[in-house]
Amino acid sequence: MNKHVSPKMNRRSFIIGTAAVGTGLAIGLDIPFGGPAVVRAADGSPEVNAWVVVRPDDTVVIRIARSEMGQGSLTGLAQLVAEELECDWSKVTTEYPTPGQSVARKRVWGDFSTGGSRGIRSSQDYVRKGGATARVMLIQAAADEWKVPAAECTVAKGVITHKASGKTTTYGKVAEAAAKLTPPADVKLKDPKDWTIVGKGLLRLDTADKTTGTMVYGIDIKLPGMLNAAIKDCPVFGGKVKSFDEAKVDGMKGVKKVVKVGDSAVAVVADTWWHAKTALEALPIVWDEGDNAKVSSETIAKWLAEGLDDAQPAYVGNKNGDVKAAIAGAAKKVEAVYNYPYQNHATMEPMNATALYTADKCDVWCGTQNGEAAFAAVLEASGLPAEKCDVHKVMLGGGFGRRGMTDYVRQAVAIAKQMPGTPIKLLWSREEDMTHGRYHPITQCKMTGAFDADNNLVALHYRLSGQSILFSLRPEALQNGMDPAAFQGVAQSGEAAFGYSVPNLLIEHAMRNPHVPPGFWRGVNVNHNAIYMECFMDELAHAAGQDPLEFRRKLMGKNPKHLAVLNAVAEKIGWTTPAPQGVYRGIAQVMGYGSYVAGAAEISVTDGSKIKVLRIVASTDPGYVVNPAQVERQIAGSFVYGLSALFYGGCTVKDGRIEQTNFDTFNSMRINEMPKVESVMVPSGGFWGGVGEPTIGVAAPAVLNAYFAATGKRIRSVPLRDQNISFA
Amino acid sequence: MANLTINGKTFTLDVEPDTPLLWAIRENAGLTGTKYGCGIAQCGACTVHMDGVAIRSCGISVAEAEGKPITTIEGLASGSTLHKVQQAWIAKDVPQCGYCQSGMIMAVAALLSEKPKPTDADIDEAITNICRCGTFQQVREAIHTIASA
Numbered sequence: 001m002n003k004h005v006s007p008k009m010n011r012r013s014f015i016i017g018t019a020a021v022g023t024g025l026a027i028g029l030d031i032p033f034g035g036p037a038v039v040r041a042a043d044g045s046p047e048v049n050a051w052v053v054v055r056p057d058d059t060v061v062i063r064i065a066r067s068e069m070g071q072g073s074l075t076g077l078a079q080l081v082a083e084e085l086e087c088d089w090s091k092v093t094t095e096y097p098t099p100g101q102s103v104a105r106k107r108v109w110g111d112f113s114t115g116g117s118r119g120i121r122s123s124q125d126y127v128r129k130g131g132a133t134a135r136v137m138l139i140q141a142a143a144d145e146w147k148v149p150a151a152e153c154t155v156a157k158g159v160i161t162h163k164a165s166g167k168t169t170t171y172g173k174v175a176e177a178a179a180k181l182t183p184p185a186d187v188k189l190k191d192p193k194d195w196t197i198v199g200k201g202l203l204r205l206d207t208a209d210k211t212t213g214t215m216v217y218g219i220d221i222k223l224p225g226m227l228n229a230a231i232k233d234c235p236v237f238g239g240k241v242k243s244f245d246e247a248k249v250d251g252m253k254g255v256k257k258v259v260k261v262g263d264s265a266v267a268v269v270a271d272t273w274w275h276a277k278t279a280l281e282a283l284p285i286v287w288d289e290g291d292n293a294k295v296s297s298e299t300i301a302k303w304l305a306e307g308l309d310d311a312q313p314a315y316v317g318n319k320n321g322d323v324k325a326a327i328a329g330a331a332k333k334v335e336a337v338y339n340y341p342y343q344n345h346a347t348m349e350p351m352n353a354t355a356l357y358t359a360d361k362c363d364v365w366c367g368t369q370n371g372e373a374a375f376a377a378v379l380e381a382s383g384l385p386a387e388k389c390d391v392h393k394v395m396l397g398g399g400f401g402r403r404g405m406t407d408y409v410r411q412a413v414a415i416a417k418q419m420p421g422t423p424i425k426l427l428w429s430r431e432e433d434m435t436h437g438r439y440h441p442i443t444q445c446k447m448t449g450a451f452d453a454d455n456n457l458v459a460l461h462y463r464l465s466g467q468s469i470l471f472s473l474r475p476e477a478l479q480n481g482m483d484p485a486a487f488q489g490v491a492q493s494g495e496a497a498f499g500y501s502v503p504n505l506l507i508e509h510a511m512r513n514p515h516v517p518p519g520f521w522r523g524v525n526v527n528h529n530a531i532y533m534e535c536f537m538d539e540l541a542h543a544a545g546q547d548p549l550e551f552r553r554k555l556m557g558k559n560p561k562h563l564a565v566l567n568a569v570a571e572k573i574g575w576t577t578p579a580p581q582g583v584y585r586g587i588a589q590v591m592g593y594g595s596y597v598a599g600a601a602e603i604s605v606t607d608g609s610k611i612k613v614l615r616i617v618a619s620t621d622p623g624y625v626v627n628p629a630q631v632e633r634q635i636a637g638s639f640v641y642g643l644s645a646l647f648y649g650g651c652t653v654k655d656g657r658i659e660q661t662n663f664d665t666f667n668s669m670r671i672n673e674m675p676k677v678e679s680v681m682v683p684s685g686g687f688w689g690g691v692g693e694p695t696i697g698v699a700a701p702a703v704l705n706a707y708f709a710a711t712g713k714r715i716r717s718v719p720l721r722d723q724n725i726s727f728a
Numbered sequence: 729m730a731n732l733t734i735n736g737k738t739f740t741l742d743v744e745p746d747t748p749l750l751w752a753i754r755e756n757a758g759l760t761g762t763k764y765g766c767g768i769a770q771c772g773a774c775t776v777h778m779d780g781v782a783i784r785s786c787g788i789s790v791a792e793a794e795g796k797p798i799t800t801i802e803g804l805a806s807g808s809t810l811h812k813v814q815q816a817w818i819a820k821d822v823p824q825c826g827y828c829q830s831g832m833i834m835a836v837a838a839l840l841s842e843k844p845k846p847t848d849a850d851i852d853e854a855i856t857n858i859c860r861c862g863t864f865q866q867v868r869e870a871i872h873t874i875a876s877a
Contacts, residue, residue: 071824210829212810396825400860636864662766671851
């Protein structure tokens with residue numbers, strides 16, 4: 001049985017072997033895949049290369065740079081390395097290198113960023129090479145010892161055999177010698193058809209500790225002498241602290257210090273977090289809320305609605321033919337306006353980070369989706385150079401994009417800097433977390449479809465108005481002002497390409513950026529683009545008097561991969577056979593994150609307002625499936641996240657601040673509301689797509705289209721709670 | 729000061745009587761397996777057993793918990809033998825991020841001690857914990873696996 005070890009690694013995990021002493025880290029730096037200097041793990045075991053450490057007892061420690069937040073890529077990445085390494089899977093364990101260690105070794109572990117469904121697809125190539133390179137070196141070491149050609153040796157499950165002489169040895173016995181070899185310049189990766197570990201629904205490596213309460217999340221960090229901080233940031237985004245009266249909380253139990261954090265926040269530091277929070281609530285704070293305090297959901301909606309007007313400027317993301325002329329000359333025209341609200345990530349574990357700052361060192365312990373971004377934030381907030389800082393990653397209690405941000409890391413360091421030598425654990429209350437998110441951007445969309453006399457769709461105009469994430473978070477990625485990511489799912493080409501061919505097409509974005517900070521929220525722009533487009537496709541199908549599946553199929557001839565997943569769900573749900581009485585179906589498809597996905601839902605509706613989701617079928621083609629059991633969970637989880645947002649989500653703005661403060665006003669689905677999700681995986685090979693996010697795009701439109709089938713009513717505004725529609 | 733009996737052990741803790749049990753467990757007793765999710769008894773991440781019944785520990789005070797046996801996730805196993813719910817959770821690979829799972833497991837253990845063979849309707853009624861990752865399908869399957877064992 002596998003030893004399920006949670007990924008932990010202390011800051012002294014890497015020490016350089018004796019050969020490198022004197023020349024310091026420099027020797028290890030230039031040889032990412034091994035070399036004459038043996039780099040050793042904390043227990044002295046040799047690194048065969050940066051990805052693989054083999055212990056004398058044959059345990060294989062696989063290094064994972066990307067973060068585990070529940071999506072399973074820690075296990076998937078280990079499978080990819082183990083596949084090429086040909087080691088014994090039951091002896092595999094994993095650990096995280098720190099960003100500081102990676103930077104000191106010229107980023108030997110590459111990108112740490114774990115978002116955009118990139119964890120596996122963007123690192124599969126080099127981690128597999130890491131495993132393959134280590135295998136070649138381990139075999140070579142055995143061959144050298146036996147004085148036989150390496151080509152005559154074989155390996156299986158970490159046991160190397162030379163058939164002619166009958167000799168065998170294990171990885172653990174030759175690792176020391178292997179670590180000293182020069183790595184091969186090039187290695188050949190296995191043909192996917194020969195995979196034995198990749199493609200299997202193996203159990204996760206990180207489960208056991210999650211069932212006993214021993215898994216350490218950021219909120220659980222304990223350090224000697226540690227104090228706890230609770231924080232309140234200005235409730236109006238962009239506002240500032242004017243003053244606070246710390247004398248009012250001076251004598252309160254456990255309170256150690258009240259500190260200003262940046263321009264906009266105040267924190268109370270106390271012996272326990274409960275004392276810190278209690279004092280913070282008693283602390284009088286005067287805010288300078290600024291002009292943003294005048295903004296409300298109504299003013300935002302009005303401003304976005306103005307952007308739907310063709311006279312207003314917009315960026316063109318996808319275009320062919322002449323939409324305006326085609327619409328003007330059409331036999332029939334259909335028009336609809338949709339909107340999608342702000343959404344909070346609402347990770348189960350609120351934001352937190354623990355920082356220890358001294359004059360010459362700053363360490364941070366936290367859950368983060370981007371270790372290197374967190375590391376950069378520590379450098380900036382502490383003012384210390386890279387060699388004096390590090391970030392120690394722990395398990396994330398949910399990420400969904402929120403923990404790719406570093407605001408909470410900066411705050412923790414800013415507080416710790418005011419109390420040098422004392423470790424400070426900063427924890428946000430749920431209320432702080434709900435009201436200081438990086439929200440799914442707000443948008444509206446006006447769509448116009450036009451038909452010729454034979455009910456062929458001749459034109460489609462898709463005009464999005466609303467917020468750009470990149471404008472706020474990565475302005476350097478804008479292209480002449482345009483946010484290319486705004487067109488995720490409706491793009492001309494690439495990893496989120498539009499799946500329909502329409503002779504006259506115009507997809508454009510009138511960028512309007514309210515003051516509420518946007519962020520990457522699971523699925524990102526695919527969410528609203530898929531809802532708008534797939535619900536409107538359903539509207540167009542009905543306007544043309546055609547079956548929604550058949551209507552789509554006719555437009556998808558040039559996009560066989562999009563069509564294949566759509567066909568797969570249609571077949572599985574039995575689209576061409578009538579649903580049971582009182583049961584109604586909806587269907588949707590989209591491409592995102594390099595994968596093709598489709599979903600279909602069966603629902604019943606009582607009194608026009610109570611929805612029971614009875615069945616969900618979802619299909620995905622991510623090219624390759626590394627761990628089908630985990631992909632299945634990501635698909636099902638995407639429906640829970642997407643339908644929670646559809647039914648219960650939505651963050652509204654009043655007086656410049658977010659109104660929803662906890663799960664009582666920003667609810668989330670429970671087990672009684674969630675049917676079984678039937679996954680159909682149709683990996684067609686030849687490309688690597690992501691799986692954590694794309695499926696969320698089809699969750700809401702599948703249900704909304706089923707709702708129309710049941711009631712004849714279109715819902716064009718999210719969330720459903722605002723339409724007085726709920727789960728049955 | 730308060731005396732709490734947690735996992736069969738008596739803790740004398742320097743806490744005010746109105747401190748939520750959750751924070752006494754996490755910060756004073758040092759048992760961090762019980763999680764903070766909302767603080768208003770909505771999400772269930774802080775679920776523990778008091779007198780054998782699943783309760784949300786953020787919603788009751790230390791004063792109310794004094795003198796009553798409390799079991800947290802750390803006390804669910806019998807010695808080195810994991811509770812059947814924990815075993816099933818591992819066998820069925822239930823957790824994703826795992827943060828809500830301490831509370832989920834405690835809620836399920838309480839349900840099974842009351843109803844060893846729960847129906848889907850029983851599960852729907854008793855298990856009201858929020859899981860943002862969406863592990864519900866695996867939770868349901870694991871419960872049925874235990875019930876049919």
